[in-house]
Amino acid sequence: MTRWLRSYWAEEDIWFYFELDARGYPIRQIELEGPALDPIVAASQSEWRTAMQTGNGDEYHAVYGSVGEGGIHDWEGDGFDPEDLTAAEFETVWARARAACGARARTHTMPDV
Template sequence: MTHWFRAYSDEEDIWFYFEVDAGGWVTRQIELSGPSGVPVAAASLEEWQQAYEEGRIGRYEATYGLTAESPVQEWEGYEPHALTSAEFEDTWSRARRHLLQATAEP
């Protein structure tokens, strides 16, 4: 079953938003930086894998970042705050638009 949550990193001043599958693997991840919540990542594991297979992983990571590389069961020191699917999707859409615009600027 898929679930969604967010967690704040004081050290980095970043809100991390996660979509996690039944096995605990992050399938999509959003990172919002600073007090204004500027999107710095909005990556999809499926898209990352496809970009890797097609030889365009560098471009994908430069635009969208990447997802966590270990299942959430292995993480320590985070406090998850539950999200609804709709809350995650809204944040995902806004972050993706921002990142696409940022990479399209000359």
Template sequence: MCCYWDEEDTWFYFEVDAEDRVIRQVELEGPELTPVAAASLAEWLRACDTDRLDEYDSRFGITTDVPVSEWEGHDPEQLTSEEFEEIWNSARREIAARPS
């Protein structure tokens, strides 16, 4: 699913699991849709376990910890898994190519 927050001029793209938890999240800012986050909950948890959380957060960001079913005032648009994967892959490539 995706949502647009006009106060921040940011598009948020989410992949959720069966319990409505965000498992992957992409954030694209501004008119150029610059990727500022492309975070995976599974990667974030691994980074936690290996004491690399700061490194992961500074590079890829974090996923929201509030289940989608608890969101108020948001009307997300649904995406296909293929649409999400295209956005995810593009954002990850761009973020990973940046100097650390």
């Protein structure tokens, strides 16, 4: 059973959003930073694996970040107090975060070396 949740980490002023598989491992992850909730991560585990297999891992990470390692059971405690979300709530944030990460990548091209 898929679960969607979010948790706020006050120390870094970041909201973490997760889509978890039945074992509690992240499928997709979003991170929103600061009072403006700026998207800094909007990563998919399956996309990350594909990017790594095709030699595009660095590019994927530069645009979308990465999904955390371990399962939900590894994060509980230490200020991790998740609250459940609906799939629709997660998808709304996901769409906004993906668009922002993609737009940021298009406007920050690497110079030729």
